[in-house]
Amino acid sequence: MATIEDVARVAGVSRSTVSYALSGKRSISRATQDRIEAAIADLGFTVNAGARALATSQTMSIALLSQFHQDEFAPAMLQYIRSVSDAARELGYDVLFVTDTDGAAAVKRITSSNMVDGVVLLDVTHADPRLGLLRAARQPGATVGLPGDVEGLDIFDLDFAESARLIIDHLYGLGHKEVVLISPPEHVFERGGAYGWRFRDAAVERAGGYGMRIHTYYGESQQPAIGTNINSILDARPTATALVVHNDATIAALPLVLMARGVKVPEDLSVVSLYSTDFGRIFSLPYTAVESSPDVLGRLAVEQLVRRINDPGHAGPAVVHLIAPELRDRGSTA
Amino acid sequence: MATIEDVARVAGVSRSTVSYALSGKRSISRATQDRIEAAIADLGFTVNAGARALATSQTMSIALLSQFHQDEFAPAMLQYIRSVSDAARELGYDVLFVTDTDGAAAVKRITSSNMVDGVVLLDVTHADPRLGLLRAARQPGATVGLPGDVEGLDIFDLDFAESARLIIDHLYGLGHKEVVLISPPEHVFERGGAYGWRFRDAAVERAGGYGMRIHTYYGESQQPAIGTNINSILDARPTATALVVHNDATIAALPLVLMARGVKVPEDLSVVSLYSTDFGRIFSLPYTAVESSPDVLGRLAVEQLVRRINDPGHAGPAVVHLIAPELRDRGSTA
């Protein structure tokens, strides 16, 4: 393997000159520059990442920590992973993809060994044990998901409370008086998946303010429980005119269940949900829904992270960025 | 940040002694070992990954290269990513997750800068441009997917030809005389997704051998084209008694289409497919299918890769491992 030393010898200059030619941090004469470039091409030289990292204390890579809970719906997950990965690459960073079961230990290992310049956390819970370790790390951290304590980290998430209000307003405007809400599975709540109660509580409050009746249920995460759950909920609330689904697995399964029951949307029942356009395309979901924007969230997190990496001193105070929800009307409400 | 030098000072020994205490490559007295461990705990010392990589030429991480083609069905993809990631971590390796559009350039960048000890390629096509670069790299490479030229790399894939035969045999055994096969989208074939024609050609040949009629079609990758495609195929072949689906997006959409048409499985139509159990669970698919085993494939690839990393000389010649298909009978054929 060619080293910078080899390049220097072939080009007839010193190592430092090659380094400066590479980085452009000092001026180099045209002739020398050309000889160096020729030598590099000749030898097929590439900078050794480890050596550079050691010398600069920068690895040009970020960690992406994702946890695969079995009650999580995988297809949705991938959208976040992709957007983080793509955004990172565009900014010149590689992505260390970490799926350790013990997320906290992983944060510690990755950050304290200096493997990365920053960390993005996915699936953040209310009292996420990874947060403390990440705050204590030298590297900046960003999260997708709103934890209870936002101190010292840049936080990005959809505004779930506002999303719920938007949906309730929409239904209220159409004259609905009794609605059913299917939340994420109970496990998600127990684990501290705050988006579950942020959405539910806001929905309940807003509906209450309008004098609407709202019945809340947990969704299921595995088939065939998902289907039987939907059926029993619909059986229990025959007078409800609208269904709000805040649960990827449930909404994906809904079309088949409704068709089997002979329920027409929106004539017999209005349906509103919350998912990303891509997700809807995969599952061919025809429902009016709040756009969950995984692509935007992942990108924002990475961009902010890179900003901090490049300017550790002043990239401003920690940010909590809740993106404003948008309702995409697909005609599933009446 | 504490360095090994700091540890050595606190413990009252030399740097090399600390290093040996850490690696266990030379014997250390009980007393010294204890002092060193105390110092490490005290200082919260962790080995600097870059420095270690530089000294040992081992990074303890592998690259996972995945391409997100828009005609690829994301939910299936994630299963491979997960299994590679999990297997790597169990073996002590971190995963550099690379999604560059230009896969070949990425292979070059990653390998020649020595960022990883090995590379796993996903979505390998027949004449994959990444393969040449990977063969030329110092690091060993493994693929999930069977390319045309298997020279110098460890290859893992499902035996698609055998899968097709298994399915045709199964249908023939049940007395079917006319079947329809929906293959992956045409783009996949054009791109060189060999699994498409490996399956189709074997199916056609075997069916021909039995005197069965078989009609082959391309699937679609995007809704709503998927649905209309299925419908028009079924309209065109009313006399076919069995449907073989080799396409994730199509099989996921099938239940709804069949219900809408009022087609009962298996009374009106037998259906056989090819997907993983997890995939089937996500989509609640009730079809008899060949198990595609993404978890097994990812794990095998990583294990073989690590074997080569640890024993560059003799881990034997390059391996082509096509795993034997298994048909899971879920009662969707008659």
Place this chain on the structure above:
DNA sequence: TACTTTCATCGAAGCGGTTCGACGAAGCGG
């Protein structure tokens, strides 16, 4: 013409580890 800048380049130190050879002390067989 003499003096200060600017330009292009070099040498050496340092980043934080690993590893090889050396060496004194202790343990061993004869």
Place this chain on the structure above:
DNA sequence: CCGCTTCGTCGAACCGCTTCGATGAAAGTA
């Protein structure tokens, strides 16, 4: 009691790159 291993430890070299300060040559200034 002597010479030979074995054990535990140390110092130094090295991995490949960046960067600081120095230096000679060329260019600009007065």
